[in-house]
Amino acid sequence: MVNNVPVFLGEVGEARGDRSAWSQTAEFVSLILDSGWAWAAAAVGAGWIASDDQRRMRRLFPAALAGCVVLLVATTAYESLKAWFGGDVMLSSVRVYWLIASMILGPPLGAVGAVIRQPGLAGTCAALVVPLGAA
Template sequence: MVGPVVGMLLGVLDAVVNHVPEMLGEGGTASAERGGWSHAAEFAGLILDAGWAWAATAVLAGWWVSRHARVAAGMVRGALAGGVALGFATTSYYGADLLLEGSAWSGVAPRFWLIASVLLGPPLGVVGASIGLPGPAGVVAALVVPAGAALQTTVLPPPAASVMAEPVRWSVWTAAVVAAVLVAGRSRNRSAVTSPASAGRGPLGG
């Protein structure tokens, strides 16, 4: 159930925050002249619209469903959860957009992103399932989302016209660095626990 739930949450929340300025009557107002609620929604929208956030949803779903499974079964579960999560995210986004805006679900974009969800969701879910693996494989898998977030924010930064562009950039970079440090610390602790020297010591340190 985690795939559909996190997918629907992402899709609906992304669609809603993108419509907050219109709901507040500030749709035609320049970003700098909007109120606090619109700025908060703009900040959230710039993050939720980013490809790395959608990728993170599939990775999260894959990690969650595979936590207590054997490796092979976990990879299968992760792939299915990642694909389902992005599929539900896409349909929920355009469904909510239809309700909020009244526009018909037509054109190339919905079909394109739905196909992309089916193709990219499973491998991202496998990445999530790989986070629990020991050694370098688990470390690399855990770094995929923070590295992807930092890279996308650098190569494809938020639009400069938004007053939230700079706060979003710094927030994403900071979160990516913190996540990388946590992953490195977790890996170091695991290595210390499983090292031959630690394993050979008894309760009295002998």
């Protein structure tokens, strides 16, 4: 929704200096949220939330599934909002590409979220995946 603030304000095509602070702030937030680390953080966070069981092997599968589902839902919601607000709808091949990428990258990222709960070096390394990816 942040991507469409300039559209709501009627400031599309204007120079940056002529746009309002709201429009410029929305553009900045959009750049942050549209980056890969934010999507990865969603999958890792879902895995972390889904992994409340104390047994390591029992918590990896739900966490991996949660990571995959979150990315699939987020991708579908992003495309739906884009179409609803009248933006350029991605070609179906590009949409399919991101859905496949969600199915491939979601499970390992969700599993990383589960490993965060593990004490020691493994948990520390897992907790650093998103910040290092953002950097």
